[in-house]
Amino acid sequence: MGLWTILFPRRGTKSAKLGARGESLVAAYARRELKMKILARNVRCPGGEIDIVGLHDGDLVFVEVRTRSSDQNGPPEQTVDHRKRRFLLRSARWYMARRRLTHLNPRFDLAAVIWPAGAKPVVRYHRNYFSG
Numbered sequence: 001m002g003l004w005t006i007l008f009p010r011r012g013t014k015s016a017k018l019g020a021r022g023e024s025l026v027a028a029y030a031r032r033e034l035k036m037k038i039l040a041r042n043v044r045c046p047g048g049e050i051d052i053v054g055l056h057d058g059d060l061v062f063v064e065v066r067t068r069s070s071d072q073n074g075p076p077e078q079t080v081d082h083r084k085r086r087f088l089l090r091s092a093r094w095y096m097a098r099r100r101l102t103h104l105n106p107r108f109d110l111a112a113v114i115w116p117a118g119a120k121p122v123v124r125y126h127r128n129y130f131s132g
Contacts, residue, residue: 022067022113045091060104062092067113074111
């Protein structure tokens with residue numbers, strides 16, 4: 001499997017479908033449980049994609065969703081390294097400038113979803129996972 005395939009899986013792959021299901025689950029969770037207003041999902045930006053953008057408690061929230069079928073290879077939270085954080089910071093600045101939302105305070109949340117085949121998913125939501 002090439003690096004391109006790992007970084008940009010085709011939408012029809014099993015992992016891409018699991019990821020899309022996880023993002024939908026987290027968006028519904030954020031609306032229902034956190035009372036977050038979802039502004040956008042799957043925002044294409046230079047260098048990648050922002051999973052979820054929302055408004056919550058006066059903050060502009062950028063939610064990174066990590067979905068796995070198990071914790072076998074470690075928790076999904078561990079996959080957000082310094083490169084991903086740097087990308088999210090740049091993407092947030094780009095989004096805020098483009099939408100003229102620079103007056104809002106950005107917040108970076110992480111949602112880790114464990115969704116085993118044939119079982120109920122577990123969502124671990126981390127508010128303010130890192131700061132900009």
